[in-house]
Amino acid sequence: MKSLMIVESIHHGNTRKIADAMAPILNAEIVKPSEVDASRLSEYDIIGFGSGIYFGKHHRNLLDLADKLPSMDKNAFIFSTCGNKRLASHRFLREKLESKNLKIVGEFSCKAWDTYSILGLIGGINKGRPDENDLEEARKFAKSIIK
Numbered sequence: 699m700k701s702l703m704i705v706e707s708i709h710h711g712n713t714r715k716i717a718d719a720m721a722p723i724l725n726a727e728i729v730k731p732s733e734v735d736a737s738r739l740s741e742y743d744i745i746g747f748g749s750g751i752y753f754g755k756h757h758r759n760l761l762d763l764a765d766k767l768p769s770m771d772k773n774a775f776i777f778s779t780c781g782n783k784r785l786a787s788h789r790f791l792r793e794k795l796e797s798k799n800l801k802i803v804g805e806f807s808c809k810a811w812d813t814y815s816i817l818g819l820i821g822g823i824n825k826g827r828p829d830e831n832d833l834e835e836a837r838k839f840a841k842s843i844i845k
């Protein structure tokens with residue numbers, strides 16, 4: 699099995715930590731949206747899409763990539779890290795991916811360090827996360843989608 703995870707992780711590298719935990723289980727390569735070669739996507743059995751949540755949605759670079767993808771009959775999963783866990787924020791990316799014929803086989807989200815705006819003045823929220831417990835949950839999620 700061969701997987702690809704497309705990850706934009708810019709605020710504190712939080713989402714990259716989740717991707718790194720899942721990668722060995724999924725035998726996954728990790729790339730940024732700007733590094734995706736659409737002509738090679740057919741080589742992968744499953745494709746993951748992850749970023750922090752920004753103003754209620756995945757990162758703009760991931761949403762823009764989803765718009766540009768060709769139609770593909772393939773399994774995919776969505777993940778995120780965020781200040782306040784709300785899977786509802788996945789809706790925008792999910793709809794774009796489903797419009798490209800991708801089948802979403804699982805979604806994962808966890809709270810993570812957030813110092814946006816005035817939160818930064820108090821050291822942010824969820825400091826220290828994702829922690830080992832979050833990474834273990836991510837590993838369990840990765841196992842569940844390839845069962």
Ligand SMILES: Cc1cc2nc3c(=O)[nH]c(=O)nc-3n(C[C@H](O)[C@H](O)[C@H](O)COP(=O)(O)O)c2cc1C
Nearest residue numbers: 707708709710711712713750751753754780781782
């Ligand atoms: C500009 C900005 C906007 C954000 N908007 C949200 C939001 O709407 N909802 C939320 O739960 N977290 C929000 N966050 C927190 C990030 O989603 C969170 O810190 C995430 O873990 C960042 O992921 P990254 O380090 O992988 O980029 C925001 C952070 C920034 C910097």
